Amino acid sequence: MELDTRSDAAIYEAYAPELVRFATGLIGPTDAADVVADAFVALLGAPVWPQAMNHRALLYRRVLFEARSRVRSTQRRRAREDRAERVERVATVEFPDLRPDIGIAVLGLSPQQRAVVVLTYWQDLTPAGVADLLDISDGAVRKHLARARTHLRRVLA
């Protein structure tokens, strides 16, 4: 049986650029492309993939999952490091174009908060749109957004 293998490539090529930007907002540019590649490879072997109704949403959720896993893994590996120093160093390396205090504030957000902020301010999605994409409730989106804005206000206001 001949399988049409082009469709997976087309899906990847269609969504990878925006997913990498999304991942950059979550974990910075260094690992963003790898996180997207991991997410895609994982979904490709998942049973939901062949019949998924919304590959894009699945990919966004998986990228968020991968980013959170990577953040946790990094935190475990560097548990003995001083957290403040590490955050400052990462902020400087990952987001050199941002003022250091703003970069540190961004890294102080949880991955979920970062995801909501990125989708809200980059893709101009409404809370309902973000909720649909990430498969969380409207209320959760508003809560993450409110907390993130409060957190960022300290350095941006």
Next chain:
Amino acid sequence: MNTLDDRIHQTVTTMLRAAPDPLPFEQLSAPRVVREARPLGLRRRNLVAAVGALGVVAAIVGIAVLVSYGETTGTPTSTSSGLPTYQRTEYSQSIGASCNDDAPPLSSGEFDAMTFESWADHDGRRYRMRVTYPDGSTRDVVALGDPWSPTELYVRGEARGRRVLCSDHRSTGGEPGDAAFWSLSPMAEIPRRPDGVPQVLQYSDLGVREPGRTEDSRGRAADLWRSAVSGTHESSAGDVRALRQENNWFVDPATGLVLERNWSEDIEGASSFSSREVLVLSDHRAASDAMFATDGYGLVRAQPNPATPSSTGSPTTLGS
């Protein structure tokens, strides 16, 4: 936007400006083991994996899903009678596609309607699917061990569902399952990952139940579960278009079986696709060993599955 919003917007824009290019698709690696506890362990760099390998793995192992049954992942169709369970589903699709380049759409297959029949012999751990096309031709799949990740998977016949592919956007159409066992509602227990997440998502994972009671296209009382997503689709050429996808599941309130699923996808000015899967029969019925015999089939997958130990018998004697 107020000042804070403006500044957050500016901050996000600055952050995302640093985004690197994605890895080329050809540099992604194929999963070695599919749906293991953490299948991401495969590294994507420095591993040669052809696009075809990815597609084959996905199609073979991605045992067709988007199925559902109730709120749990129990085995919905198991029976104390020991008789295999049976589902018959009518599938139909409608494709509209235009390509944005000079090349005409590539098409494969020819039929927009077909009948799916699926048998599950739980005692023998054998699963059979037969697709019958309007001209009477058939395609068969036999999965042994487990329908989700079979130890052995056999196919016979060709997929003849119509599919359209443009060079500048994804393909549309086809038929459920490809080279995999498929049923509208699950015919075996859905496996879970170690963290408890089901490996096959159901309507209750993907959709939201609409209030009240409705009817499916055959007038059967049903609960409606719905999922709708609006967004954009970016082609490989960078052409961005509005995208909307909608999924409606009509679920039998008494049994939890999916009676009907309607799916649609519209990419503005590029393609539209809709499909309908209607369960017309679900019961228990005897099935002979011949039903699961694999003479004349091609073996497309054979591998030990730790989650579902393989039988020691030959394919034709399993469960006998």
